[in-house]
Amino acid sequence: MITLRRVLSQVRIGVLTPWAYRTSTLLSLLVLALQIVLYSVVWRAIYAGRQDPVAGTDVHTAVGYAVLGLTIAAALHTAPFWSIQARVRDGLIGIDLTRPIGLLTQNLAVQTGHVLAALPAVAVGLGTGLLVGGLTAPTSAGAALGFAVSLLLAFGVSQLITLLMSLTSFWTLEVGGIGMAFYVVRTFMSGAILPLWFMPGWLQAIAGVLPFQAATYTPLAVYFGRPPGGLATALGVQALWILVLAGLCAWVWSRARYRVVVQGG
Amino acid sequence: MVARPPSTLRQFAILVGLGLRSAVQYRADFAMTAIGAICYEAVSLAFVGVIVHAFGSIGGWSFVEVAFVYGIRAMGHALHGLLSGQLWSTDGVVRQGEFDRYLLRPVNPLLQLLTRRFVVTAVGDLVFGAVLLAVTAAAAPVDWSVGSVAYLLAAVVGSAFLESAVMLLIASLTFRLLVSSPMLQMADTVFVTFGPYPLSVLPRTVAHLLTFALPLAYAGFFPAAVLLGRTDDLFVPLWLAVASPVIGLLLYWAAVRFFHSQMRHYSSPGH
Numbered sequence: 001m002i003t004l005r006r007v008l009s010q011v012r013i014g015v016l017t018p019w020a021y022r023t024s025t026l027l028s029l030l031v032l033a034l035q036i037v038l039y040s041v042v043w044r045a046i047y048a049g050r051q052d053p054v055a056g057t058d059v060h061t062a063v064g065y066a067v068l069g070l071t072i073a074a075a076l077h078t079a080p081f082w083s084i085q086a087r088v089r090d091g092l093i094g095i096d097l098t099r100p101i102g103l104l105t106q107n108l109a110v111q112t113g114h115v116l117a118a119l120p121a122v123a124v125g126l127g128t129g130l131l132v133g134g135l136t137a138p139t140s141a142g143a144a145l146g147f148a149v150s151l152l153l154a155f156g157v158s159q160l161i162t163l164l165m166s167l168t169s170f171w172t173l174e175v176g177g178i179g180m181a182f183y184v185v186r187t188f189m190s191g192a193i194l195p196l197w198f199m200p201g202w203l204q205a206i207a208g209v210l211p212f213q214a215a216t217y218t219p220l221a222v223y224f225g226r227p228p229g230g231l232a233t234a235l236g237v238q239a240l241w242i243l244v245l246a247g248l249c250a251w252v253w254s255r256a257r258y259r260v261v262v263q264g265g
Numbered sequence: 266m267v268a269r270p271p272s273t274l275r276q277f278a279i280l281v282g283l284g285l286r287s288a289v290q291y292r293a294d295f296a297m298t299a300i301g302a303i304c305y306e307a308v309s310l311a312f313v314g315v316i317v318h319a320f321g322s323i324g325g326w327s328f329v330e331v332a333f334v335y336g337i338r339a340m341g342h343a344l345h346g347l348l349s350g351q352l353w354s355t356d357g358v359v360r361q362g363e364f365d366r367y368l369l370r371p372v373n374p375l376l377q378l379l380t381r382r383f384v385v386t387a388v389g390d391l392v393f394g395a396v397l398l399a400v401t402a403a404a405a406p407v408d409w410s411v412g413s414v415a416y417l418l419a420a421v422v423g424s425a426f427l428e429s430a431v432m433l434l435i436a437s438l439t440f441r442l443l444v445s446s447p448m449l450q451m452a453d454t455v456f457v458t459f460g461p462y463p464l465s466v467l468p469r470t471v472a473h474l475l476t477f478a479l480p481l482a483y484a485g486f487f488p489a490a491v492l493l494g495r496t497d498d499l500f501v502p503l504w505l506a507v508a509s510p511v512i513g514l515l516l517y518w519a520a521v522r523f524f525h526s527q528m529r530h531y532s533s534p535g536h
Contacts, residue, residue, distance in 0.1 A: 023444070027446070030451065031454055034455070035458065038458040039458065041468070041471055042458060042467075045324070045466040045467045045468070046324075046462075048466060049324075055319050178297055179301070180298075180301040180302065180304070180386075181301040184305045185308060187308075188312060194315060198315050198319040199315050
């Protein structure tokens with residue numbers, strides 16, 4: 001019970017932090033709305049004059065996918081460098097280590113707070129999607145149910161990827177480049193904007209062995225009735241990634257705790 | 266004889282050189298940031314590549330033709346980054362009063378803003394842009410002559426100045442509004458999203474907006490259409506499309522003027 005309260009206090013911090021920097025949070029919502037408008041224009045232009053679906057996808061699905069994908073990514077894919085990196089650099093990590101809950105739990109709780117704080121993105125994303133006529137219903141009731149389950153698993157995968165990435169700050173203090181590369185690779189390989197089924201086979205194979213697709217693409221593919229390898233397999237792969245990533249996080253942290261250098265006071 | 270100060274271009278080169286020397290002190294950071302920038306550009310390219318590959322062509326433009334638009338834009342964007350990457354920090358410079366210092370030194374304040382730090386990502390972008398432009402220009406169905414190569418180079422420089430002009434105009438608003446990064450971010454999003462495509466496929470209203478309001482068309486699509494001989498796809502008179510490099514320069518000149526007029530509204534936060 002006490003543990004739960006401690007964890008919830010961290011979640012609360014995670015919710016409050018982004019809204020303390022209101023301008024940048026509002027800006028991200030504005031950019032999300034703009035991106036949805038732009039992608040709906042681009043997809044319709046690319047499809048203009050084409051009757052046949054491309055890669056089994058018609059223009060409604062392509063636009064609907066972009067709306068949902070951008071929205072989900074905006075809510076789930078929080079920035080990894082807010083938490084551990086900044087705190088390692090400022091030496092605040094020393095305080096974190098004295099807290100009565102483990103560092104990984106703390107960070108997962110804070111990240112969960114970030115996701116909760118980003119929930120207005122869902123309203124903005126779906127609202128903009130509605131305005132541009134880009135909302136598509138799930139293919140069936142089963143798909144809707146599968147989507148809900150898969151989205152929950154995607155939340156787990158996404159947070160563990162973010163946590164793993166931020167744990168690398170114990171080795172790499174000052175590397176903006178890695179963060180940038182991580183951001184784009186995650187966006188691309190997770191299929192947040194572009195469905196993986198458009199990709200040539202070899203690229204699909206690469207995306208398939210990376211964890212990013214389990215964090216966005218899988219629930220979207222389920223929603224549009226194309227779960228990769230069938231629904232059971234798709235959900236199973238997501239669950240497997242949660243186990244693997246959780247194991248990796250624990251392992252990296254077990255190595256990292258011997259490297260902690262508390263800078264200043 | 267009184268020594269004359271070096272020309273603006275020379276001053277810019279000296280200040281960029283200084284910034285570069287201090288940036289390479291952090292060797293690992295420098296390398297990682299440059300490599301990160303290349304990754305960033307490569308993924309953006311892959312994104313468009315996948316779409317064009319899946320569709321075969323876009324609005325009658327083949328894979329290599331779309332790639333050529335992308336090549337011009339990529340190199341123009343890289344040069345723009347080298348020149349104007351620091352505009353993203355205008356908000357902080359104005360709000361925290363760093364601009365006070367620029368007003369006290371005997372160098373043009375805009376020049377000081379542009380060179381306050383070296384834009385490390387531009388190194389990665391330049392490598393990526395140069396390779397991509399060379400490859401796509403070689404692959405493009407263009408009969409290369411001295412004249413067309415010269416036009417291509419002018420187009421790339423014009424593309425850089427055009428993007429810089431838009432960003433500088435927006436950044437100049439900081440002096441009055443104290444904030445410009447949201448607008449920079451929005452303009453950048455529009456440029457990145459629409460930039461690679463032949464704009465002729467877009468609805469006419471959007472295409473015209475991208476010609477006369479947020480003039481992306483001169484930064485890639487128009488010069489590419491001219492060089493590829495696809496002038497039927499132009500939605501403006503041919504002379505306007507051909508004049509793209511000049512328009513980039515003119516707009517940049519106007520933006521510099523605008524910056525200096527807005528600069529007078531700077532009020533120091535006090536120190």
